[in-house]
Amino acid sequence: MTTDVLIIGGGVIGLSMARELAIDHSVTVVERGRCGGEASSAAAGMLGAQAEAYGDDAFFRLCVDSRKMFPELAASLLEETGIDVGLDRAGTLLLSFSEADISARRERFAWQKAAGFEIEQLSAAEIRREEPFISTDVLGGFYLPADGQIDNRKLVHALQRSCELRGVKFFEETTVDRLAIDNGKVVGVFSGELAFSADKVVLAAGAWGTEINAGFDLPFTIRPMRGQILQFRTAKRLFTHVIVGPRGYIVPRGDGRVLAGATMDDAGFDASVTNEATEHLIESTSEISPSLGSLKIQEAWTGFRPFAPDRMPVFGRVPNAENLLLALGHFRNGILLSPVTAKLIADEVRGIDAVPTEFAPSRFYSAAMGS
Numbered sequence: 001m002t003t004d005v006l007i008i009g010g011g012v013i014g015l016s017m018a019r020e021l022a023i024d025h026s027v028t029v030v031e032r033g034r035c036g037g038e039a040s041s042a043a044a045g046m047l048g049a050q051a052e053a054y055g056d057d058a059f060f061r062l063c064v065d066s067r068k069m070f071p072e073l074a075a076s077l078l079e080e081t082g083i084d085v086g087l088d089r090a091g092t093l094l095l096s097f098s099e100a101d102i103s104a105r106r107e108r109f110a111w112q113k114a115a116g117f118e119i120e121q122l123s124a125a126e127i128r129r130e131e132p133f134i135s136t137d138v139l140g141g142f143y144l145p146a147d148g149q150i151d152n153r154k155l156v157h158a159l160q161r162s163c164e165l166r167g168v169k170f171f172e173e174t175t176v177d178r179l180a181i182d183n184g185k186v187v188g189v190f191s192g193e194l195a196f197s198a199d200k201v202v203l204a205a206g207a208w209g210t211e212i213n214a215g216f217d218l219p220f221t222i223r224p225m226r227g228q229i230l231q232f233r234t235a236k237r238l239f240t241h242v243i244v245g246p247r248g249y250i251v252p253r254g255d256g257r258v259l260a261g262a263t264m265d266d267a268g269f270d271a272s273v274t275n276e277a278t279e280h281l282i283e284s285t286s287e288i289s290p291s292l293g294s295l296k297i298q299e300a301w302t303g304f305r306p307f308a309p310d311r312m313p314v315f316g317r318v319p320n321a322e323n324l325l326l327a328l329g330h331f332r333n334g335i336l337l338s339p340v341t342a343k344l345i346a347d348e349v350r351g352i353d354a355v356p357t358e359f360a361p362s363r364f365y366s367a368a369m370g371s
């Protein structure tokens with residue numbers, strides 16, 4: 001089996017790259033389980049470029065660039081596949097329930113206005129006018145009109161369908177266990193006895209990204225950060241915006257589902273839903289909206305956010321392995337970053353230097369040499 005580009009991992013990152021690269025390459029995706037079955041389905045789907053930002057840095061700008069790509073992506077997926085991926089641009093509300101929350105939020109988000117991004121301060125009355133089911137204890141907050149959400153499960157479904165229409169070949173239930181190396185060059189992968197040869201291999205195996213035997217040393221490890229989420233359901237939609245409280249968030253879908261997330265547990269690959277996390281999520285949801293927090297939990301699940309030692313994405317070519325590219329470490333923002341990752345990696349595959357140095361794997365090589 002020979003292909004121009006072989007992608008290891010069919011999560012939102014692998015699928016987005018496959019779709020983009022299929023324009024001018026033969027592409028094969030090898031996925032251990034079912035495409036989209038891991039973090040990409042577990043996620044809440046927030047497009048929180050501003051809500052999750054800590055400063056005006058390269059990472060923030062990358063998130064903003066990616067956020068801009070969603071309207072066109074959603075429209076083109078709808079046209080190609082007939083699947084509406086639920087892009088919702090109602091914006092995000094950040095709530096404060098104490099004076100300390102108010103000053104912490106002001107400190108954290110004030111720079112956004114100065115940097116030219118839309119952010120509005122709202123009084124408690126204005127917030128409750130927008131969202132009548134929010135707790136009467138709310139003291140104020142911010143509105144981020146340009147952030148949004150997408151139904152990430154529909155997104156991965158539509159991406160896979162679009163890939164199929166573009167001729168991408170899928171091998172699901174197929175685990176890559178090692179790379180095939182010839183003279184320092186990556187020439188394909190193995191799954192047991194099954195061999196795939198490829199001109200370029202892109203590693204997009206999420207939290208398992210550095211578990212595969214690469215045949216050479218990578219000077220960093222990708223690890224999982226477990227996130228637990230609860231799902232409630234209301235008979236009709238009660239909330240319009242993504243709502244971020246001081247201790248958790250809620251993401252209301254159009255059909256009445258409300259996701260309440262999410263924990264950050266450094267618990268390895270343990271996929272348990274724990275009582276402690278469930279209690280915490282009920283509390284953080286009740287703080288936002290007591291009526292929501294008292295509803296019966298419809299579903300609960302976990303997922304593994306993939307993170308690098310510096311918690312930044314790891315994109316592009318690997319110094320000591322010709323033909324290998326990485327698309328790893330998307331941590332809390334892999335849904336948001338999926339279109340921009342696809343573009344950057346596709347450019348790199350096409351021989352264009354596109355990856356900002358902040359995100360290149362080479363940063364770990366210089367650190368390892370200096371230590």
Ligand code: FAD
Binds near residue numbers: 306
């Ligand atoms: P994955 O979706 O995990 O895909 C990796 C794939 O690689 C898997 O399907 C796996 O089976 C496959 N694989 C692994 N090993 C092998 C192998 N050896 N051979 C073949 N295949 C292999 N991001 C946002 O932008 N917004 C959010 O609101 C958001 N909320 C989140 C909430 C939670 C609870 C969690 C857990 C994550 C959230 N994220 C969010 C983060 C986002 O889900 C991830 O960053 C993103 O899904 C990572 O995508 P991925 O394709 O790299 O990983």
Ligand code: GLY
Binds near residue numbers: 052227261262332
């Ligand atoms: N970005 C939301 C989360 O990772 O929980």
